[in-house]
Amino acid sequence: MNGQERRAELAQFLRTRRERISPGQVGLPASRRRRTPGLRREELAQLAGVGATWYTWLEQGRAITASEQMLESLARALQLDADERTYLFVLARQQVPADPLPLTTSIDPALQLILDTMGIYPALILNTHWDILAWNQAACQVLTDFNIMTFRQRHVLWMLFTDQRYRSMLVDWEEDTQRFLALFRASTQRLIGEPWLTELIHDLQEASPEFREWWSHHDVRNVQSGHKRLQHPLAGELTLQAKTFQIADQPDLHMVVYTPVPDTMTATRLQNLGIWNLAHLREG
Incomplete structure (x- = not known):
């Protein structure tokens, strides 16, 4: 794993978090002479109780040692949430799995059979890179036709x-x-510098202006929440909730099953969509 790339990622993460804190949030007077948003490096260092030079070197991506106590102080000064704090520690202390999963x-x-038994509920299997390896017919009907997509597109x-x-x-x-x-950034924090990840980020930056902008924010999250709302061309509005299960004998795989949110018309609409597709197949 490339230590230089990890330090560069840490430097950018620290800068984005420092720049989102206004002087007023920490009791400092605002100044019209500020050329960049947020706190200055020396102000952040003072709040964290660390040396200004040490913090500057850290934010410049230099190869310096960061103790647990120093990182805790930075996390408090930067007002990091739990996911961001974890991300900071992984980047700064270069914690990597002792035995990486294949x-x-x-x-x-057998796994494909399990997917197929989900019936009208879309189900997918993903690996640690977030590649979609398998799906059932409901996933094709509700989400997109995975059968005609390339590996990269999936x-x-x-x-x-x-x-x-x-x-x-x-x-x-x-x-x-x-x-x-x-979620992706948090789940791949230990893989920074690996060729597949570098290539994916580069290609997405080329393909999507939204990705270019949002990736630079360095947001991290470890827990998935919220519902997925779809305006399906045949079924109408669907409101789904995702449940993720780790495959016990293949811990690098996860199964995601989408089920209807209670008190919505989603269950009925999924059922109708399944009936429509079955009739369509018979006609074909």
Whole structure:
């Protein structure tokens, strides 16, 4: 793993978090001479009780040591939430898994059978890179036709940022996509510098202006929350909730199952969509 890239990521993360704090939030007077938003480096260092030179070097991506106590002080001064604090520690202390999990790129027939038994509920299997490896027919009917997509196109972020049909169905596309981007960043924090991740980020920056902007925010989140609202061209509005399950004998795989949110018409509409598609197949 490339230590220089990790330090650069840490430097950018610190800068974005420092710049989002206004002087007034921490009891400092505002100044018209500020050329950049947020706190100055020396102000942040003073709030955290660390040396201004040491903090400047850290934010410049230099190879310096950061103790746990110093990082805790920075986390408090930067007003980081729990997910951001974890991200800071992983980047600064270079914590990596002692025994990295192998990457799985296909599944066995038994897992596919489980997906198929979900019936009208969309279900997917993802690996640690967020590649969609398998799906059921309901996922194709409700989300998008995975059967005709390339491996790259079946990456969750690639779908969100470049699949215009899928994007057009998401009622809360901007909110959903920013949430998934923060989840992705948190889940891949130990993989920074790996060629596949560098290539994916580069390609998404080329393909999507929204990705370029939001990736630079360095938002992180570890827990998925919220509902997915779709305006389906055949079924109408669907409100789904996702449940994620780790595959016990293949811990680098996760199954995601979408089910209807109670007290909505989603269950009935999924049922009708399944009936419509079955009739359509018979006619074909």
